[in-house]
Amino acid sequence: MTDGAPRILLPDQFEDWFASRGWQPRAHQLALVDAATREESSLLIAPTGAGKTLAGFLPSLIDLAKQKRQSNDTRPRLHTLYISPLKALAVDVHRNLNTPVEEMGLDIRIETRTGDTPQSRRQRQRANPPDILLTTPEQLALFIASDRASEFFEDLKCVIIDEIHAIAPTKRGDLLALGLATLKSWAPNLRLTGLSATVAAPDKLTHWLGGATTITAAGGADANIDLLISKERIPWSGHSGRFAIGEVYEEIKKARLALVFVNTRSQAELLFQELWQANDDSLPIALHHGSLDVEQRRKVEAAMAKGILRAVVCTSTLDLGIDWGDVDLVIQMGAPKGSSRLIQRIGRANHRLDEPSRALLVPTNRFEVLECRAAKEAADDRALDGSDRVKGGLDVLAQHVMGRACGEGFDMARLYEEIISVAPYAHIDWETFERVVDLVATGGYALRSYDRFKRIVKRKDGLWHARTPRDAQGHRLNVGTIIEAAMLKVKVLSRIKRDGQGRITSPAYGGKVLGEIEEGFIESLTPGDTFLFGGEVLAFEGIAETNVITTRSNDPEPAIPYYAGGKFPLSTFLADRVRKLLHNEAGWKHLPEQVAEWIRIQKLRSVIPPADKMLVETFPRAGRHYLVCYPFDGRLAHQTLGMLLTRRLERWGYRPLGFVGSEYAMAIWGLEPMGGLDMAKLFHQDMLGDDLEEWLDESFMMKRTFKQCAQIAGLILRHQPGTEKTGRQVTFSTDLIYDVLRSHEPDHILLQAAREEAGEGQLDIRRLGQLLERVKGHIVHADLERISPFAVPVMLEVGREPVAGVSASEAILAEAEEDLLMEAFGDDVPGG
Template sequence: MSTALPPVISSWFASRGWAPRQHQLDVLASYADGASQLLIAPTGAGKTLAGFLPTLTDLVDGKFDGLHTLYLSPLKALAVDVERNLSTPIAEMGLPIRVEARTGDTPASKRARQRTRPPHVLLTTPEQLALLISHPRAELMFSSLRRVVLDELHSLVASKRGDLLALGLARLARMAPDLRITALSATIAQPEILRDWIAEPLPQRRTDLLHMVGGARPELAILQTEERLPWAGHSAIYAHHELYEIIKQHKTTLLFVNTRSQAEMLFQGLWNINDELLPIALHHGSLSVEQRRKVEAAMASGDLKAVVCTSTLDLGIDWGDVDLVVQVGAPKGSSRMLQRIGRANHRLDDPSKALLVPSNRFEVLECEAAVEAVAEGHQDSEDPLPGGYDVLAQHVLGMACAEPFHADDLYAEVIRSWPYRDLPRAKFDRILDFVATGGYALRAYERYARLRQTEDGLWRIANPQVAQQYRLNIGTIVEEPMVRVRLVRGRGQKQGRTTGPIGAGGRVLGEMEEYFFGTLTLGDTFVFGGEIVAFEGMKDNEAFVSRAFAKDPKIPSYMGGRFPLSTYLAERVRRIMDSPDDWHKLPDQVADWLRLQRDFSVLPRRDSLLVETFARGSNHFLVCYPFEGRLAHQTLGMLLTRRLERMRARPLGFVASEYALAIWGLGDLSALIRTDRLSLDELFDEDMLGDDLESWLDESALMKRTFRNCAIIAGLIERRHPGKEKTGRQITMSSDLIYDVLYQHEPDHILIEATRRDAARGLLDIERLGQMLARVRTHIVHKPLERVSPLAVPILLDIGKEPIFGEARESAMAEAADELLRESMGEVF
């Protein structure tokens, strides 16, 4: 094909006063030359149009029949947004191109029609792709496919969703020999790795790495508040009034938070002071589809003054007149911050404007580190990892649902995906055996016999119900068990719960994690979807609530949603603390806090680990400051507690934050260290990641929780059955029972192996912890103190708010925050 734009497309650009940018033409030229592409361009540079320009050019004459382009997005909202933004120019140019979105929210009748009469361009998600290729005769739908557009690729490749996507691409490459891939991203730390990721399923094609350089630098600032900055916590309540004034000064403001709980809290706080009745909305993944679509439509039409949101809106979506992005709470990574900044002034030549609002004093340091990283354009996005065995098991079953297969053929296809390129054949055969029989310990049970091998060596599903169950349970996102929240009308309601019977019907507000309702009693009030509701009762998988009035409603807590602090920002935070000459950049109260620490104790150095010990009440504390993120610190706390027990230091518990770790117990730790009965070098030795880790994992409930997730993804435990869903209790009981059987009778079972891999690299952050221990080896600074230090105040305030270890659950270690502050600062000031 020619690289010149067809006249109708050139005329459309001219009618807008535009001209195609060079990187857009580069994608077109690369495609015309038979190559695939990875395009890296800043937010607002027209990456989406660059991705679709070859498609528009191919289809301009209206002669193509069938599915031409498959667009894959990490977010349903992004697919819907792209459908809207792509359909407009197609209609304005009068092109005979049909564009449709396909998500879990698409009606079943439309999804069925799309398999037999697909549009020219289908916009969907990795999960829907897995579903489509699991249907018999999928090749009839995809044999005409010419292009795959992967949007926001960086957000997929480092997760199990990326594993599922890579396997899907390998199958597409088999069904569509002419396939080429265009991947788009603004935030990639190592482009060469992602280019290889794209190229792996298409070895016969060249993959071009295209960079777009330029664009206005983002304008990023930290809120300069007159209020007292909190020592700990994540609510940022101190900033609500200032944020409200900032919202009034801008057209549309997006306020990002890191968790759904924070979203509910911030929205409620702003609404309580919204005297001018500004149109402020809430958007997060637990709200109903109808509510989210309503908010998205209002944003697109410019009807909202502000939206409080989570990561559901931080990727690629172009929302009208957003002229300010606010990040409430530390961003946890420079790439994530750059992505969110790009939602403001979504145009290449206009600077995006963002404001960081730290929730506590440590987060001020992290925000300052993020400002510096963004100014330098530094990327810290995660790299892809070897693929999960549970995801591959799911894919193997899906391919059997599509058609019978020979193991040799499927293995050859699987290793053409980047995450599984080094998968040994023996490992593949073990996974296949698991899918077919459940493995050695489970093969006697007929329910786990999902595949059968025919006389000619083909593997096929055991019965049609296997395919039905597979399609009901597809996907790699395992949330806590959810229940629908239905708003009902009660009688005689005044405050709290209703006084009459629950009314019938009622609209669905969304979904919440099942465990939260186990913490409620009838009549308890809580905030959900921006409303205060009272808990009325539960039936099956539905929780009934009614509108209520309460001065202090509960804020729902969610098990997931926390982002890890990136290694790069953690290193920058240590550098800031170790550079007093740069403290003038910090708010006075934070700089004064660091000076107090320097005068009263010592400051953590960039290349060492500060360990403070002091007595408080009848207990003794050890506080250290690795700045390696909550996951690594929690693992370190578990392992150190075991070691201290062996040393007879009588530890009682620990608490971990993103920045610090505190352990307390009955033994005088300062005296033990002073008399050489406790060596810090030995206590923090890397060998804790060997036998200590293994023995702790063997005893830990964490393994059972991790196994549950792997078993769900692998299809061993099914969440959904036709017409009903299992409760969280049912899933947990089934999972725990199977885990105990496998651990006792087949400890090397492939799912036990998958569980250990997941625990090590995800839930425990073992690699990062190992790097930290190696970095501080022989560089541990011990500072014995008479009382709590200024730097230790935030972590001690967290005691009692987080799950703690062993006997500490029963001990009275958590004291009032104001008492701790008086104790820490009274004598210092």
């Protein structure tokens, strides 16, 4: 709708409802209605508080109200499917959407369906579908893998994908895109609506939607974003933020409700504990992350909505479009790793369009001060970043093929046309598709003699179906692309009963379940060890069945659980801004003085490289020789770089002993001086050839990537009818298959999938390739007599041996830090 154009009029019932609220329909809401009348798909980009969710549903509500008045057909049929990336968001939208429906007296039934929905309600929904169903990508995949799914969806008119920017460029997005293609084959006139507040590249999302009109909402106040300039000494490394707890607590006291975001679950546990120790005013402060029991999370969410909490320490479980009570402050502990993520999280504060949200960034180390400053400037400029991942995973495609076979069966030619109609799989050729189908049907050439890998068969009707009901059930129990580490339930008992051999007895018949914790962390503990979980200090008593048995403890120094997921990589976009900020000497005055002085001394003792160049420093220390580089490309890319460089240096005779990568730098140490190295040759892109292939073949990280792909593809099922594999069993099975395929079928489709995943995932090879391309001919080498100021943070990572997820003792680290600082700064240590 253009300026000056006559306003589209809504039906009287809807116009009256807006007027009763003292509102007028906004231009973008009307534009969506207009697009829907033309049966066009749409992408709505609207800031927080702009009525984005109501806009998405408004065309459906109008259409349903009209149908109910004009039709005598009372047969229940699904009209609109809403897809949310979070179960909690679907529940929140259900609550908010019911308000206009009830106030207008609309005869419209709205229901949710998530992993928490009871089986009885799911069965009722199949037999008697609501008008609008709110669900998740995984639940859609389960629908598609069920009998008579095409009948259930044949009347579907609209699919709304909320927070589309968070779903589309992921494996969940791959699975959803394939599911939407299936829905379009069953309901050809289906229109799609994508909703988001933070879209970096609208054209990519409209392409993902299969073509759509982009509607951008006007308005939205700029957020008030401040950096906490701590009066305390800012640490050189680490991510705990302990030094600033007192100042963070004072900010919480001033707020009605503060969301305190962290990037990992372990950091959430630690920060929550620290805040409780500082909580002299007994403020109601809660904890929320994905490993906590669902009942505990729901209690926290209900308390937020009622306004009885003052602060919630949380991870990404709360950073999408949920409207939780009267949030007026967002605190980001540590760097947000991306401007879009920061803007998304800021949007949780103050859901009013034309009033600014308030946010406070709390850097947890000195390099993070630079990153937080860059993120603030990007957010102030409304400059967004986003993933540029475009190709869908072959393991996800295999899962979808199995899902179609578990439902009504599929014809290969027709399914292939569906698959290449969606953006993530438009590049797939027929031969690759055949290999994927063969993977599902036989396991592939090297595995076809094993009966357990045969999961689908072609029947007399010419369609491919699940080979047995057990195969279909196994698929349904394992649907999804989020592969969590093996988890055990954490139970708290008041006292422990043991038998004559000291074994715990009857653990399943009592105690409170706090949530789930990773099996690998628990395996590192011995009875009597203590750890933090759910905001409590627990003593580990033992494992019984799938339960971790604990009692409460008062240990002042518990371990912090580590979690495989949740650590975000620094975005390429933000890394570039950090490099520019570092080189811009005029901007140093906006930094805390202890950080600005650190940079000035670095300039004096070594080099501040231009933004388009990479600094490499070499220096001796304590009988060893070090090489430190500063790409600012994230821990994953730096670790892979370190692995490949050490191989190259070993081949050249420099006897490297080890390496460590941080978010900002990478350090290698060895027995030979490295100052005379040809840096251009050392960092040449050819390391991504034979060096990479040889390393990948023997890398345990490659095996870990293969394990995830094998589970997503369904080759190995963690959850099986009547039983469940432990994490060790899954690892043993996938490692065995990996070795067999490497030896007998190195071009197996699942090895191909794992290599492609390595490029995007845990190894970040694609970003490493971009790094090497960027620094080609742009390396600045400083051969120093001693460690530089910039090297101090990454050198503090050297020798930190994690024990049960916890670094070496504070006393040892403090001593090492003091030695390093004296060498790097002499008497000029900035900030003490």
